[in-house]
Amino acid sequence: MSAPETSPSRHADTADPHDRLFIAGAGIGGLTAALCLAREGRAVTVLERAESLAPVGSGLQLSPNAMHVLRGLGLEEELRRHAVAPEAIRILSARSGKDLARIPLGAHAEARYGAPYLVIHRGNLQETLLRAARACPDITLRLGADLRDARQSPDGVTLDIETAHGKDHLSGAALIGADGVWSVTRRRIMGLRQAVFSGRTAYRAVIPIDTIPEEWRKVTGLWLGADAHVVHYPLSGGRQFNIVALVKEDWHEETWSAPAARADLLARFEGWPAACRTLLEQPESWLKWALCGMDPGMSWINGRFALLGDAAHAMLPFAAQGAAMSIEDGAAIARNLARAEDPVKAFHAYQSERQDRAERVLRLARSNDRVYHLGGPLALARDAVMRSLPPERLLARFDWLYGWRPPE
Ligand SMILES: Cc1cc2nc3c(=O)[nH]c(=O)nc-3n(C[C@H](O)[C@H](O)[C@H](O)COP(=O)(O)OP(=O)(O)OC[C@H]3O[C@@H](n4cnc5c(N)ncnc54)[C@H](O)[C@@H]3O)c2cc1C
Structure with a gap:
């Protein structure tokens, strides 16, 4: 699944920098969010630390709640071919x-x-999302782009990234941290406690x-x-x-x-x-x-920064819902960004919509740990x-x- 460092995009690269949305992490939630945003006509740049996305990992469960989102993205047929x-x-x-x-x-x-309730190799799921993202002119994918830091002002965000060619700075409207359980967005940029x-x-x-x-x-x-x-x-x-x-x-x-x-x-x-x-x-x-x-109860948002998936609510895998929740989050953040001009308002609406449900699942996983x-x-x-x-x-x-x- 290797790829050139950048998949250039007609719209995302030429979009007004003030409108540009960034997603850190081309994992399951980040790619889903990018595809949902592109479907809403929003230009988005996905920054991924890995130089190439090899099919690592093992199996994941894709329950019907997640499949409804993936079906909406036109991916069901391809996923069924790889899944059981x-x-x-x-x-x-x-x-x-x-x-x-x-x-x-x-x-x-x-x-x-x-x-359907499917089980699938994480590599096949990521590959399917990635292929769809590459085919989408509104999505710019930058592999080998490691998000190191970010700052925000009332007008936008500035990101510091590191690539094989050195440091780079990017400006845009907002940053979505979909960078997984050891999220830099969560820890360094938003100053929140990391997963334990x-x-x-x-x-x-x-x-x-x-x-x-x-x-x-x-x-x-x-x-x-x-x-x-x-x-x-x-x-x-x-x-x-x-x-x-x-x-x-x-x-x-x-x-x-x-x-x-x-x-x-x-x-x-x-x-x-x-x-x-x-x-x-x-x-x-x-x-x-x-x-x-x-732990439940922590904020996932701070102004123009927002978290999704494991970065927001990493959970034990005992409810088999880590991937599904990141997929649900991806759909929700895109819908809210499409509805509101102001990303700060959109992120508030996103968190209100999602937090109770994701934390109910997080508690279910903990309870399954005991049971x-x-x-x-x-x-x-x-x-x-x-x-x-x-x-x-x-x-x-x-x-x-x-x-x-x-x-x-
Ligand atoms: C390599 C890998 C293998 C996995 N294997 C399994 C498995 O076998 N079983 C299982 O249940 N779960 C596995 N997971 C986790 C599973 O994908 C998630 O728990 C779930 O799908 C939620 O996804 P997510 O989008 O929140 O995060 P993830 O799918 O974990 O994606 C996070 C992405 O962010 C990228 N990233 C991290 N930091 C930065 C940064 N600073 N800048 C740019 N990009 C960054 C990561 O490289 C990754 O691609 C794996 C995750 C990864 C990254």
């Missing part, structure tokens, strides 16, 4: 190895929410699906154990298999892809059911990243409740989340 719509989420006990619940997805979720390490680490691997038993190839699996859990699902049109093992670990580096020791990982899952261990034994190599989260990792009698009580609930009711608990649609 799992038939169900199968929840299992790591203590007994038995099934606890089966939440129906697939055609059932699509009929209920009007859009949760004490948990995610080990991840993506492997060909051929060696995986048939029973796991069409579902999302979720194994719950005291202090650890395992999630797996098919990817890439059913050709690959994604496994993530989440454990307690006192290790914290700011990277998405640290090499991880396979033997250490397997040692942590000794005593787990054979069916789960067999899956964990398949990958030869693993990568890991430290899980960080933010997933229960041990002893509390785990038995949880399992009994899960077994007793009809599948339809288990899914209905998420109607507020998956049933969301972008406002008209």
Whole structure:
């Protein structure tokens, strides 16, 4: 997915500098925001630190709420080609190895929410967004452009960026920080507290699906154990298999892809059911990243600066909504900027529209952290409740989340 440093654009480069909007970060939320802004006729420049956007990362869940936005951008068909719509989420006990619940997805979720529930490789999602952005004359993409600092005045913003050729300064109307969990916009430019390490680490691997038993190839699996859990699902049109093992670990580096020791990982899952261990034994190599989260209640905006996605509300991945929330944010910030002349007002409206919902999801992820990792009698009580609930009711608990649609 390598690219020239700059994709020149007819409109964005010639737009009045006073109108120019900047987005820091060509990740999932930044690219979605750029595409939504361009659809509203706004010129936007996306600054991305990486020199090239290689398909790094592993699987992500694209629930129907996010798919409604991506459908609106005309990307559904391409995404479906790369993704899988799992038939169900199968929840299992790591203590007994038995099934606890089966939440129906697939055609059932699509009929209920009007859009599919997909799982996809982050690289395929980013590539799809990137291709659309490159085809869009209102979007200028600058790779290898590292945002270092920014200042604002009543009239606009000035950005300091660093490239392979040296320092550069850019002027425009506003800056959207979509620069992820370790956001420079958040920390340095807006002076906000950064995401805090949760004490948990995610080990991840993506492997060909051929060696995986048939029973796991069409579902999302979720194994719950005291202090650890395992999630797996098919990817890439059913050709690959994604496994993530989440454990307690006192290790914290700011990277998405640290090499991880396979033997250490397997040692942590000794005593787990054979069916789960067999899956964990398949990958030869693993990568890991430290899980960080933010507290709710902090502002995402400051005058002509605004945050979206992980930069605004980094959350533990236990609700599988990090990408979906950044996609929802991208659509919302673009809509509000299109409605108001003044970016400061637009950012206020954006935050009012989004914050309660994103923080409700953030709290759900925290609550899942507790519920997933229960041990002893509390785990038995949880399992009994899960077994007793009809599948339809288990899914209905998420109607507020998956049933969301972008406002008209
Ligand atoms: C390389 C990578 C791999 C990932 N792998 C996974 C994964 O396997 N599983 C998972 O659940 N989540 C993964 N994520 C995180 C996931 O994409 C996000 O949690 C979620 O999609 C929210 O997206 P976002 O747009 O807020 O941030 P992200 O998708 O993280 O995008 C942030 C972007 O900002 C860029 N950036 C950062 N600082 C600057 C700067 N100073 N100037 C310019 N650009 C900057 C980054 O390079 C990145 O492209 C990964 C993120 C990255 C960047």
